Amino acid sequence: MVLYDANPGENVIIREINLQEKTTRRLEMLGMTKGTKVSVLEKKRSGPMIIKVRGTRVALGRSFVRGIRTEKYE
Numbered sequence: 001m002v003l004y005d006a007n008p009g010e011n012v013i014i015r016e017i018n019l020q021e022k023t024t025r026r027l028e029m030l031g032m033t034k035g036t037k038v039s040v041l042e043k044k045r046s047g048p049m050i051i052k053v054r055g056t057r058v059a060l061g062r063s064f065v066r067g068i069r070t071e072k073y074e
Contacts, residue, residue: 003060003068004049006040012070013037019067027068030058037073 006012014036017024031054032038041057042050048059 001070001072003038003040003051003065003070004062006043006070006072008040008043010040011037011073012040013073014068015071016069017067018069019064023064023067027064031056032058032068038070 001012003012003014014032014034016034017027017032019027036053039052040049041052048061049065050057050059052058
């Protein structure tokens with residue numbers, strides 16, 4: 001599933017990032033690498049999705065979260 005499909009309160013693990021190379025490198029600099037655990041904090045109909053990565057809150061636009069493949073974990 002893609003990160004966009006996750007709901008607030010869910011925890012996921014990043015499996016693959018399918019975005020432009022420049023964007024992928026920027027996300028990796030923020031700590032979003034393959035195998036990283038991510039918590040979904042907020043998801044609104046319009047506006048960014050807010051997630052928690054390695055203890056830091058990050059807001060990502062819809063086009064970005066649709067390019068990040070994830071898997072649920074407990």
